[in-house]
Amino acid sequence: MTLDPGAGASQAPAQGTPGRLNHSIGAFEPELGGVLNDVTLAYETWGELNADADNVVLITHALTGDSHAAGGPCAEHRRGGWWDPMVGPGRPVDTGKYFVVCSNVLGGCSGSTGPSSVDSETGEPYGMRFPVVTIRDMVRAQKRLLDDLGVSGLALVIGGSIGGQQALEWAVEFPDFVEKAVPVAATGALGPQGVGMSEIGRRAIMADPGWQNGDYYDTGKTPEEGLAIARMAGMMTYQSAPGQWERFGRRPAGRPALHKEFGGRFEIESYLHYQGNDLVGRFDANSYLYLGRAMDLYDVANGYGSTEEALSRVCAELLFVGITSDWLFPASEVKDTADKASRAGARSNYVEIDTLSGHDAFLKDWTELEQAVKPFITNT
Amino acid sequence: MTLDPGAGASQAPAQGTPGRLNHSIGAFEPELGGVLNDVTLAYETWGELNADADNVVLITHALTGDSHAAGGPCAEHRRGGWWDPMVGPGRPVDTGKYFVVCSNVLGGCSGSTGPSSVDSETGEPYGMRFPVVTIRDMVRAQKRLLDDLGVSGLALVIGGSIGGQQALEWAVEFPDFVEKAVPVAATGALGPQGVGMSEIGRRAIMADPGWQNGDYYDTGKTPEEGLAIARMAGMMTYQSAPGQWERFGRRPAGRPALHKEFGGRFEIESYLHYQGNDLVGRFDANSYLYLGRAMDLYDVANGYGSTEEALSRVCAELLFVGITSDWLFPASEVKDTADKASRAGARSNYVEIDTLSGHDAFLKDWTELEQAVKPFITNT
Incomplete structure (x- = not known):
């Protein structure tokens, strides 16, 4: 080289x-x-x-x-x-x-x-x-x-x-x-439809009190929950309805619960929680806002x-x-x-x-x- | 009668x-x-x-x-x-x-x-x-x-x-x-897919600090933002992609802004904000959780x-x-x-x-x- x-x-x-x-x-x-x-x-x-x-x-x-x-x-x-x-x-x-x-x-x-x-x-x-x-x-x-x-x-x-x-x-x-x-x-x-789903995620991040208008760095508090919800909304757009029927159907959750039960829990919910949680550990919420916005604006x-x-x-x-x-x-x-x-x-x-x-x-x-x-x- | x-x-x-x-x-x-x-x-x-x-x-x-x-x-x-x-x-x-x-x-x-x-x-x-x-x-x-x-x-x-x-x-x-x-x-x-969208709304309500585990009545604080986001997610499932192309396309927003601009604002976003806001004034967030859950569980x-x-x-x-x-x-x-x-x-x-x-x-x-x-x- x-x-x-x-x-x-x-x-x-x-x-x-x-x-x-x-x-x-x-x-x-x-x-x-x-x-x-x-x-x-x-x-x-x-x-x-x-x-x-x-x-x-x-x-x-x-x-x-x-x-x-x-x-x-x-x-x-x-x-x-x-x-x-x-x-x-x-x-x-x-x-x-x-x-x-x-x-x-x-x-x-x-x-x-x-x-x-x-x-x-x-x-x-x-x-x-x-x-x-x-x-x-x-x-x-x-x-x-x-x-x-x-x-x-x-x-x-x-x-x-x-x-x-x-x-x-x-x-x-x-x-x-x-x-x-x-x-x-x-x-x-x-x-x-894509822009709308993107906006749902943005609002979830911005509504999280941990977001603090984006100045959460070094405050010990981040918009974890908001970013997780944004990721969940994103994941929905990355999959198809028939694909989700095949993969999750209406099966009850097999994974450990990340959130409280409410009349039972479906595998699709558990999967979304897991994916949301996973992103929080590896991605910056503000970057998520900026890159998603670039996608919308393009x-x-x-x-x-x-x-x-x-x-x-x-x-x-x-x-x-x-x-x-x-x-x-x-x-x-x-x-x-x-x-x-x-x-x-x-x-x-x-x-x-x-x-x-x-x-x-x-x-x-x-x-x-x-x-x-x-x-x-x-x-x- | x-x-x-x-x-x-x-x-x-x-x-x-x-x-x-x-x-x-x-x-x-x-x-x-x-x-x-x-x-x-x-x-x-x-x-x-x-x-x-x-x-x-x-x-x-x-x-x-x-x-x-x-x-x-x-x-x-x-x-x-x-x-x-x-x-x-x-x-x-x-x-x-x-x-x-x-x-x-x-x-x-x-x-x-x-x-x-x-x-x-x-x-x-x-x-x-x-x-x-x-x-x-x-x-x-x-x-x-x-x-x-x-x-x-x-x-x-x-x-x-x-x-x-x-x-x-x-x-x-x-x-x-x-x-x-x-x-x-x-x-x-x-x-x-419907259950997943429903869960996104539920998490948005439950993540709102105004929700207070559902005991927000008479506290002067309600999960307004969470309910609005849940409604936005709901609205997405009530419409179709081609219908949204026809109705909103990628047109810029014409309505007054309910949320801060971020690189411009699309009509679909403004519409979702409006719908979210509208529900907050007329619907109880806990009822939204229970009725949505009944839909999922049925x-x-x-x-x-x-x-x-x-x-x-x-x-x-x-x-x-x-x-x-x-x-x-x-x-x-x-x-x-x-x-x-x-x-x-x-x-x-x-x-x-x-x-x-x-x-x-x-x-x-x-x-x-x-x-x-x-x-x-x-x-x-």
């Missing part, structure tokens, strides 16, 4: 995840206003950069993901990389061939600058004084990281959910830099005259992946975005994963996912 | 809604345990009871409804009866022909005994010491009211959502008493060997009404319940309302609803 981190770069291993590096991209101006004096992105890489620095794959993570897309279990990642079956030698994202980069998003809480970071001007965590950041901001920050790493172009950018929004935005924002883009389970703009047409005008900028070949039972980003809307890209002149493909897993399929239905994306990735 | 309220009955006009009466059905033992020493049901009637006391229609209301199914606006009901277009002279439920009864459910907060009622043993409101009540309990309480009113049988029982669960339960629990039953937008048992098979065994008890002719875009009680599951009733030997019919209105269609798509149910009601 040959890296030229550039003059302004500072690299130091981040804590908790071996192999994770921190890199400063300097000052950053989010598109909706405000300024961040010094933005750090945490990232990981796999494989070797070639001499032309163009064998690069960027993996963009989803809402509560992070840079640890691949690799084995570690202290922070008991189950290993969140996309590990997709990334490695001989896998769809082949680390024998590609130099693979995954960075924690701007606004996140796993090493990259976000609301829990200390504002150097005040010496205090940003909290809700952190500027609103968008999918485009995340992509622009990633571009600065790649530039500093000496990358000359992306052979592929791929991700699911808000990672899929980033993949699409990459192709629109930096058309000459991207050869292929694979937005999985993502559209040009989230629908009102519209590929933002800043252009129309969706078509935005999509007409694309030079990359696109593969949109829809999931039949997805209700956060319904397959019909993913296909509609793919069709719009075609009509706008892009080389746009669409493939559908037929599953009951819902939106979550991109994080678990490995065989189907590989079948959907591998031919597109390997076809040169 | 000829009424024999029976020896134990006490009738007095309830406050707030002209025409609403209170009736004591005495002590009541909910099926899952506990005892209520003195249960009052608030109810309203329209039309005249005939000499045989068998021209009776019972209307069963949904989660946040009450006895005011029909009639004009009053102080408590600015928009009039919640099913007014369905009930009146010449309307599908014809008050020129039928004696129509609608009572607020056991566990409710609009005159009937519920968690906000004072427990005569302690002199304090029940709060969460109120026993868990079921759909079957609601139906058994209604039966006692009808017996006291001298009603000899139901020509029809009809309702939507948990009102539909009650209509179905009536036909199973009191097979000889019911001639026709019309469960609208209801199945034999709610699916895990399984027509409860107490029988199977769904089929339960449905084989039915003597009434059934009409199940499904709503194509309903995701709380999906049309396919309503149809499945209708089919199971047929296979169990019941005279079971199924009709579908094709609409984008979602679950809420039974409270707004009047023309379609009338077309769906009127032929069945008037066919003798």
Whole structure:
């Protein structure tokens, strides 16, 4: 691997995840206003950069993901990389061939600058004084990281959910830099049902007295209950009704109770409690607010005259992946975005994963996912 | 109208809604345990009871409804009866022909005994010491009211959502008493997605420090924010994704803000805030918990060997009404319940309302609803 981190770069291993590096991209101006004096992105890489620095794959993570897309279990990642079956030698994202980069998003809480970071001007965590950041901001920050790493172009950018929004935005924002883009389970703009579910989670966090208008850091009190409820609402949008019938049905809970009984307890409730509780231990509530808001606000047409005008900028070949039972980003809307890209002149493909897993399929239905994306990735 | 309220009955006009009466059905033992020493049901009637006391229609209301199914606006009901277009002279439920009864459910907060009622043993409101009540309990309480009113049988029982669960339960629990039953937008048992959404609302209420384990009455503090969030989660299940695209899309909010801006505000968010806020002013949070739990717990098979065994008890002719875009009680599951009733030997019919209105269609798509149910009601 040959890296030229550039003059302004500072690299130091981040804590908790071996192999994770921190890199400063300097000052950053989010598109909706405000300024961040010094933005750090945490990232990981796999494989070797070639001499032309163009064998690069960027993996963009989803809402509560992070840079640890691949690799084995570690202290922070008991189950290993969140996309590990997709990334490695001989896998769809082949680390024998590609130099693979995954960075924690701007606004996140796993090493990259976000609301829990200390504002150097005040010496205090940003909290809700952190500027609103968008999918485009995340992509622009990633571009600065790649530039500093000496990358000359992306052979592929791929991700699911808000990672899929980033993949699409990459192709629109930096058309000459991207050869292929694979937005999985993502559209040009989230629908009102998704925005509504997102808002339920936000209100739950903000209504929690532990939230304290976002200034809960170092108070010994956090919006745990609110974040857990937000996660529960999120989990509902990641699964499908038939999938939940199959997995949970109306069976009584088997797990230990996290909350008081009230006329019995269903497995689905117990599962939601568990998932809510699990996120509280590993994710910052303010980051959850900011990243969810970025998902809601994203519209590929933002800043252009129309969706078509935005999509007409694309030079990359696109593969949109829809999931039949997805209700956060319904397959019909993913296909509609793919069709719009075609009509706008892009080389746009669409493939559908037929599953009951819902939106979550991109994080678990490995065989189907590989079948959907591998031919597109390997076809040169 | 000829009424024999029976020896134990006490009738007095309830406050707030002209025409609403209170009736004591005495002590009541909910099926899952506990005892209520003195249960009052608030109810309203329209039309005249005939000499045989068998021209009776019972209307069963949904989660946040009450006895005011029909009639004009009053102080408590600015928009009039919640099913007014369905009930009146010449309307599908014809008050020129039928004696129509609608009572607020056991566990409710609009005159009937519920968690906000004072427990005569302690002199304090029940709060969460109120026993868990079921759909079957609601139906058994209604039966006692009808017996006291001298009603000899139901020509029809009809309702939507948990009102539909009650209509179905009536036909199973009191097979000889019911001639026709019309469960609208209801199945034999709610699916895990519905239970999960319900649990999100419950946790939001219970996490609100104003809830105080249910003992918030007379403390000057109520779980307003939690109840509003629960209502928002409920509203999501009452609408459909395509319906929300049509009605709200991604349009910015036009209403005054009830909550702080955070990177802009969408119409769907503003609508949810409004709906949440609106319920807070008119509904008791503990009642919301109990009635939602009754919806979750209802399984027509409860107490029988199977769904089929339960449905084989039915003597009434059934009409199940499904709503194509309903995701709380999906049309396919309503149809499945209708089919199971047929296979169990019941005279079971199924009709579908094709609409984008979602679950809420039974409270707004009047023309379609009338077309769906009127032929069945008037066919003798």
